[in-house]
Amino acid sequence: MSFFNNLFKKTEKVECPRCLGKGFVDWADIKRLKRYLKWNPGSCAFCSGTGKVPKDRIKKVPVDTSYLSIELTARELRKLFRGDTEALNRAKQHDDQMDEIIVEIQNFHSKNNWNLDQICTHYFLKHSESFSSDFHKNEFSDFVRRVIES
Ligand SMILES: [Zn+2]
Structure with a gap:
């Protein structure tokens, strides 16, 4: 009865590649994954703060996607972790879009001379x-400041 095996199959867990097992993302992780402009330190959404992830998650979801944050709904998280194509x-x-907005901000700053x-x-x-x-306003202005300074 193969379902029986599946039922009790232990999912192999490995160290979270985003936070390296700490459960939270710090500036060193942000630098390593080149997300300086896009992330803030905080609880790790890739492993839900546990430091471990099922091995197949690494293949299903890009570790550095900015979309995967603790602000996502539980439903969307489940979809992403399942590897749902639409998610x-x-x-x-x-x-x-985030890349586009960074370019747009850089242009406003360098071409239009906007502060x-x-x-x-x-x-x-x-x-x-x-x-x-x-x-949200403060979060965004912090983001813009970083883009300008980068
Ligand atoms: Zn993690």
């Missing part, structure tokens, strides 16, 4: 629904 496409799209406040105001007005809280 992986959303991750790819998210990462591409931090001008750039932030532009996005806050353009996407007012996304910036309803001060928390």
Whole structure:
């Protein structure tokens, strides 16, 4: 009865490649994965803070996707970890958009000579629904500052 084997099969777990088993992402991880502009230190979403992941997750989900963060819903996390094609496409799209916005900010700064406040105001007005809280505004302006300084 093969289902019986599957039922009790232990999933082989390995050290999380994102946080190297610590359960949280720090600046060293962010530097190693070249995500300086895109991530902040915090609980590791790749292993849900446990430091270990099922071995097949590494093949299913890119370790450095910015889409996979602790802000994702549990439902979307499950889909990603299953290797769901649509969820992986959303991750790819998210990462591409992030790259585009970084280029856009760099252009606003270097070509238009906009400063931090001008750039932030532009996005806050353009996407007012996304910036309803001060928390998100502060997070975004920190992101813009890093892009400008990079
Ligand atoms: Zn981890």
